[in-house]
Amino acid sequence: MSLKDLLDASTDNSLSGQKWQILRQSIIKRLLSTGNATIAELGSELQSSVPTVTKAVNELLAEGYVVDMGKITNSGGRRPSLYSINPTCAYFLGIEVGRTSMSIGLQNIKSEFVSLELGTSFILENTQESLLELCALINSFIEDSLVDKNMIIGACINLSGRINSMEGFSYNFFFSENRPLTEIISDQLGLPVRLENDTRAMAFGEYREGVVDGEQNIIYVNYSWGVAIGIITDGKLYYGKSGYSGEFGHSTILDNGILCQCGKLGCLETEISGWSLVNQFKEAIKEGKQSKIVLDENSSSLQHHAIIAGALNLEDNLCVELVSRQSEKMGRYLSIILNIFNPDLLVIGGDFSLLGDYTLLPIQSALKKYSLGLVNRDVKLKKSSLGRRAGVIGACCVVKEKMLSSLINN
Ligand SMILES: [Zn+2]
Incomplete structure (x- = not known):
């Protein structure tokens, strides 16, 4: 089960099953938004008893969503364990498409690159063939990364020129009146796709991971x-x-x-x-x-x-x-x-x-x-x-911010 499935819905429709799923989701959302926590902290913040939170955390540990970071040091008494989101429980794909090359990177949920290719040769032309070639390069990158596609929350593709990210249209490259480009690429990749203007993605990358x-x-x-x-x-x-x-x-x-x-x-x-x-x-x-x-x-x-x-x-x-x-x-x-x-x-x-x-x-x-x-x-x-990596890092930051926050706020 991917993180998306966990955050999306409950498989058990009974009242107790739904409550249990909400608690599990709340633990994940808490670890994602404010970082590592102990059982006592989770219990107090989520207003749940320590035995209940312990049971839920143990389940999430067994399923691979959470990892035990070891005991924390404190002034005395029994030292509690610190829990973190498992960095490998979800991934984000960022793609920067330039005029004569493209760069692509896959980051885990902690924004660490697990695979990165800068400056792959690709000639951007406003044709169907060029679009299909781009999708084929992305698919082959995912395959080479050995990361299960189901674990990838989504992809962000940066293009230059006029981009309407809300509606998924690009007006300078690969424009089709009938369908948003995001839908066309999404069909090719089998992943949710977002489009972003290249400069805007670079700016956001610099804000999150760069010189800001x-x-x-x-x-x-x-x-x-x-x-x-x-x-x-x-x-x-x-x-x-x-x-x-x-x-x-x-x-x-x-x-x-x-x-x-x-x-x-x-x-x-x-x-x-x-x-x-x-x-x-x-x-x-x-x-x-x-x-x-x-x-x-x-x-x-x-x-x-x-x-x-x-x-x-x-x-x-x-x-x-x-x-x-x-x-x-x-x-x-x-x-x-x-x-x-x-x-x-x-x-x-x-x-x-x-x-x-x-x-x-x-x-x-x-x-x-x-x-x-x-x-x-x-x-x-x-x-x-960030230099040459600005576009890819920016794309990963954008897809993480937009797609994860929509899951978290559901
Ligand atoms: Zn001009």
Whole structure:
């Protein structure tokens, strides 16, 4: 029996059977929400006698939902045992789908990875074949993990672009008018599925497992191939009416006449993003600037990762100059976000965050220059600590939060 079955319903419909099941569920919910406990603590919190709780805990131990953590130390008398949820009684699957690769991880209920694959080759195309290939890769990962699929509470898949998580639709990839994408993927995987915008999941991962240290109002910047922000207010993800909040990169405030990937002219991404960095690099080479990065004949394979690596590992002048210039501009436009939100913390994540000070210092100095003094003094600026794992960790955190809390609150 999986944790989901235990929390879902009672198999015994008699009054005493239902009461017994409710007590068992309450013990599990208590251990999940506030951590380890002794029999005496469970009895007092759940208003049940010690012999009754002992019997229920023994049953849950035998079924593998609970583990005995050993005796606790106290000032005297008989030392009671401490009980914990069994980390292997439920799992969560997180999947980050990028343009040219995907990452996937399986976490146990204590948020520990039991299996993790970063950067598996996968070309994201807006076709049925691409969707089926994605599902096949996920199924094969689950099979290789040797974890029973029935023990997986659910999966969260991060995609870029407009995602309506509440209704399960993705509008930029694999859109079907007739059926939510979550249902289509769920049929392929045999698991409950949630969709999440990639930046929002990364922001939540950073909040739960990353660089956030108690702050409750956070702006997370996904500075990668595209640019977007994830917003956390009072410790909760902000979605907006339909889940399309955070499209910072598609603010059409530049008067440069450059066509953005979204089809509009002059979006921020046309000057500040991985794809615009690639264009700026090619332009500079055309103008005769020198670089240690050698372009192939048609230069079509150049990725922003190569320019970031050029700055970081080769200290290539042109690469450093381009990323610093972009990041200074990023700081300038982020000052608008600071003035509007007055957050506790601004986290720079995404591929550009791997550059460390090459990205952070220009952003910091521009924020100082362009945002209001009082607002600027309030905010801390930090680099993401999750790096390339941010998306997968975020997806696991989202699925755990959303699916487990709905079971717990039933
Ligand atoms: Zn745009």
